Amino acid sequence: MDAVAHFFQSIPVDLLIIQTVNGVVTGMILALVASGLTLIFGIMDVVNFAHGELFMLGAYVGVLVLTATGSFWIALVLSALIVALLGAAIQVATLRPLLGRDSLNTILATFGISLILQNYALWQFGPVARKIGEPITSHFNLFYLTYPWYRILIALLSAAIIGGFWLFLKYGKYGVWIRATTQDRVMAQAMGIPVPMVYTAVFAIGAAMAAASGVLFAPLVSVNHTMGLDWVLKAFIVVVIGGMGNLGGSIGAAIFISLLEAYAAIWVDPSQAVIVSFVVLILTLLFRPTGLFVPTPK
Amino acid sequence: MTTGPLSKSMPLTTKLSHTAVFWIGFCVVMAVLIVAPLVLPEYWRRFLTEILIWGLLAMSSDILIGYTGMVSFGHSAFFGLGMYGAAAALLIVSPPNLWLAILFGLGGAAGAALFVAYFSTRLRDIYFAITTLIFSQIFYVIIFTWTEVTGGENGLIFSRPHFTIPFLYDTRFSTATLHWFVLAVVAGSYVLLRRIMQSPFGMVLQSIRENEARTRAIGYPVERYKIVAVMLSGLFAGLAGVLYAVQNQFAAAEFVFFTTSGDTVIFNVMGGIGTLVGPIVGAGFFQLIRELLSRIFGDQFPYLIPLGVIFIVMIIFLPQGLLGFARRWLNR
Numbered sequence: 001m002d003a004v005a006h007f008f009q010s011i012p013v014d015l016l017i018i019q020t021v022n023g024v025v026t027g028m029i030l031a032l033v034a035s036g037l038t039l040i041f042g043i044m045d046v047v048n049f050a051h052g053e054l055f056m057l058g059a060y061v062g063v064l065v066l067t068a069t070g071s072f073w074i075a076l077v078l079s080a081l082i083v084a085l086l087g088a089a090i091q092v093a094t095l096r097p098l099l100g101r102d103s104l105n106t107i108l109a110t111f112g113i114s115l116i117l118q119n120y121a122l123w124q125f126g127p128v129a130r131k132i133g134e135p136i137t138s139h140f141n142l143f144y145l146t147y148p149w150y151r152i153l154i155a156l157l158s159a160a161i162i163g164g165f166w167l168f169l170k171y172g173k174y175g176v177w178i179r180a181t182t183q184d185r186v187m188a189q190a191m192g193i194p195v196p197m198v199y200t201a202v203f204a205i206g207a208a209m210a211a212a213s214g215v216l217f218a219p220l221v222s223v224n225h226t227m228g229l230d231w232v233l234k235a236f237i238v239v240v241i242g243g244m245g246n247l248g249g250s251i252g253a254a255i256f257i258s259l260l261e262a263y264a265a266i267w268v269d270p271s272q273a274v275i276v277s278f279v280v281l282i283l284t285l286l287f288r289p290t291g292l293f294v295p296t297p298k
Numbered sequence: 299m300t301t302g303p304l305s306k307s308m309p310l311t312t313k314l315s316h317t318a319v320f321w322i323g324f325c326v327v328m329a330v331l332i333v334a335p336l337v338l339p340e341y342w343r344r345f346l347t348e349i350l351i352w353g354l355l356a357m358s359s360d361i362l363i364g365y366t367g368m369v370s371f372g373h374s375a376f377f378g379l380g381m382y383g384a385a386a387a388l389l390i391v392s393p394p395n396l397w398l399a400i401l402f403g404l405g406g407a408a409g410a411a412l413f414v415a416y417f418s419t420r421l422r423d424i425y426f427a428i429t430t431l432i433f434s435q436i437f438y439v440i441i442f443t444w445t446e447v448t449g450g451e452n453g454l455i456f457s458r459p460h461f462t463i464p465f466l467y468d469t470r471f472s473t474a475t476l477h478w479f480v481l482a483v484v485a486g487s488y489v490l491l492r493r494i495m496q497s498p499f500g501m502v503l504q505s506i507r508e509n510e511a512r513t514r515a516i517g518y519p520v521e522r523y524k525i526v527a528v529m530l531s532g533l534f535a536g537l538a539g540v541l542y543a544v545q546n547q548f549a550a551a552e553f554v555f556f557t558t559s560g561d562t563v564i565f566n567v568m569g570g571i572g573t574l575v576g577p578i579v580g581a582g583f584f585q586l587i588r589e590l591l592s593r594i595f596g597d598q599f600p601y602l603i604p605l606g607v608i609f610i611v612m613i614i615f616l617p618q619g620l621l622g623f624a625r626r627w628l629n630r
Contacts, residue, residue: 047424097614104369107424108567109613111560116606123600229556233435236428244425272443278436282417285429289420 012266014143019262021142025151027258028158031251032213033231034238035162036206042245043182043202045103046095049110051210052232053117056225058083058211059218060121063130072135076215080208087207091200099196114228121225129222154216161212162251165205178202237277241284243291252293256280316630331481335474344545347477349585350484351541353578355558356565357488358534363563364572365495366527367507368422372414372430373562375437376532378554379406380539382441385454385549394459400540407536408529410437415528419521422510431556438554453550456543471544480541484578487534492574494530495629503527564609570619573628579620 033055040048058079065075090113098105136153139146169175180188181198189195221227238257242249257277264273284292314322331350335343355377362368383406384399391398418429441448448454461479462468471479494500502523505513514520543549561584569580584605591601618625 047428094610094614101617103424104427105613105617107369107427108563109610111563112606112610112613115560115602115609119600119602119606123603233432237432240425240428269443271439274439275436278432281429281432285417285421285425289425 015266016263018142018145018147019266020259021147021151023259023262024255025155026262027255028155029213029217030231030234030238030258031254032158032161032216033210034235034242034250034254035165035247036209037232037235038239038242038245038247038250039209040203040206041239042247043178044095044106044199046106046110046203047103048203048206049107049232050090050114050117051110051206051235052228052230053114053121054083054087054207054210054228055214055217055231056121056223056228057086057117058214059223059227060125060130060214061211062215062218063132063223066132072132072215076212079215080212083211084204084208088200088204090207091203095203096196096199099199114232118225118228125225127225129224131222132219134219150219154220157216158213161209162247165209166247174198174201234277237281241281241292243293246291246293249291249293253291256292316627320628328481328485332478335477340473343473343477345585345589347473347480347545348542349582350477350480350578351538351545352561352565352581352585354484354487354541355535355538356562356569356577356581357484357491357574358531358538359562360566360571360574360577361491361495361503361527361531361534363566364574364576365500365507366503366524367510368419368524368527369427369563370430370528370531371427371556371559371563372418372432372434373531373535374554374556374558375410375414375430375434376407376535377539377542377558377562378437378441378549378551379410380404380536381543381549381553382406382448382454382539383536384540384543385456388456388459388543389454394457396459396461396544399459399544400537403540403543404533404536407532407539411529411532411536414532415525419524419528431559434554434556434559438551438556441554442551448551449549451551453548453552455548458544458547476545480545483537483541487537488574488578491534495574499523499526564605566619567617568609568612568619570621570625573619573621573625575628576619576621576625583620 033051036054037048037051040046040051061079061082062075065078066072069075094109094113095106098109134148134150136148136150138149140149141147167175169179177188177193177198178201180191180193181195185195188198234257238250238253241257242251242253257280260276260280261270261273264276331346334346338346355373358376359370359373362370380403383403386406387399387402388394414430414433418426418433421429442450444450458471460468461471461475469475495503502513502518505518506520506523510520539553542553565580565584566577567580568583569578570576587605587608588601591599591604612619616622621628
């Protein structure tokens with residue numbers, strides 16, 4: 001009993017609260033990345049290996065536009081637009097010819113794309129990481145820390161983008177097209193929906209969401225060419241835990257995973273805290289293979 | 299490979315049985331590879347040996363990709379564990395012993411493979427691919443951060459063991475003898491794996507690839523077959539890791555990183571999955587283009603950009619790979 005009481009006393013409450021805020025903030029960005037990934041999977045049946053690279057490119061384009069124009073918000077919008085166009089081009093050039101083939105072909109193709117994009121970034125921008133400042137510099141006090149408002153804003157903005165996208169899917173004309181294509185591709189085509197265009201648009205939207213999260217996240221870390229793999233791995237974990245193609249599940253899983261990693265980082269090195277999410281993934285696969293939030297079919 | 303006019307060689311090939319043609323071809327390729335180190339300069343000798351090692355790694359992953367229909371993105375874990383297993387044997391035991399290194403390496407790879415196989419074979423298709431990738435990253439994080447044992451970022455450096463046959467023979471490896479040793483291991487693995495893939499066990503794996511539900515319905519315990527397939531694949535990947543450690547005398551965490559697994563998949567797709575030799579050809583093709591590009595454009599050239607383009611173009615227009623045309627023939 002004594003040991004238990006000692007353990008509870010040794011939990012630093014202030015650290016716990018700080019890490020909760022941190023976890024929710026990273027969780028919301030991760031949710032933005034993962035919802036693009038799960039959208040592309042749910043609708044096109046494509047596991048987009050290059051998603052992390054789109055995130056990375058988004059951050060780089062954001063850095064470039066920011067240095068050119070000086071406005072973070074222009075950088076955010078422009079970066080999302082440019083990467084969306086790039087995504088559409090990638091989809092037309094590589095994924096459209098693979099339509100109707102085994103889904104493993106598309107995972108290989110997107111893996112090839114990620115190789116190209118990552119090495120292009122290394123070649124173009126060099127191995128030195130870029131840093132950009134936060135667009136809002138005001139802080140508030142959280143225990144002994146002065147916590148930047150910007151981080152809270154990131155979480156809100158991510159939520160707004162995901163929410164806006166959800167409303168678009170639910171009520172927008174083209175959103176209905178997208179959902180119709182998900183439900184029954186052949187029937188949708190028969191009803192006059194241009195299915196290939198829908199696929200391209202979905203890939204572009206997913207790419208734009210990845211790019212937006214890249215720009216939002218860029219002030220918190222340094223931007224370099226290897227950041228994509230970290231994020232795509234995390235997004236994969238989130239998407240599997242949340243259930244492939246399940247938007248709500250992905251958001252829940254993203255926050256859950258980020259909170260766990262943030263708490264683990266109190267006691268161990270952040271690079272080892274990743275293992276926590278791996279363990280959660282293994283447990284999920286063992287007991288609920290279709291995702292935490294989806295009932296396992298009997 | 300045919301010499302002389304086609305009309306004269308045609309009756310010959312039709313008279314010879316398929317097996318004879320196969321083994322003649324095998325012997326010709328072997329002869330070329332045996333003679334190669336005597337002709338090639340030092341640099342290309344090492345280059346060829348390395349291609350064989352990467353080929354063995356890719357061949358091991360072909361068991362899963364080509365024969366069982368499961369794409370593994372986590373072969374770096376088995377390769378790396380083989381490498382670090384060999385490193386452990388070479389550092390702990392003095393004098394370093396080659397056979398002990400192989401034993402330790404295979405043990406390490408088998409342990410990793412058992413762990414990965416148990417969890418990931420419950421899943422199919424892309425889920426299998428993603429979980430193998432994530433498992434390999436677990437091993438990477440452990441190896442990368444456990445600096446006291448694995449050397450972390452710096453890796454481990456050790457000396458190359460002698461080639462020994464206990465009580466009989468003991469000699470230092472030269473680049474040529476090392477090449478022959480690697481060639482013997484790779485060729486032996488090929489013959490063994492080909493035999494296994496033609497056995498009833500291999501046939502069940504191929505039927506899982508073709509139709510998993512039906513295979514299960516016939517009564518085969520599909521999960522158990524898959525676990526054995528992953529273990530087998532992991533063992534040979536570990537063997538490749540041991541050979542790499544012996545050749546380069548170091549073990550580094552970067553080989554456990556995802557890029558190794560990615561390269562393995564690329565070798566497979568480029569060479570032709572489901573052929574066993576295809577992946578070796580793919581590895582050679584990849585490394586040759588890479589070498590060519592860095593010779594023409596300099597070391598700084600991002601060779602993976604053109605190689606990535608070639609890779610995607612091949613997936614779209616040549617999904618069977620370079621040796622795809624011979625797939626049926628090689629497996630008969």
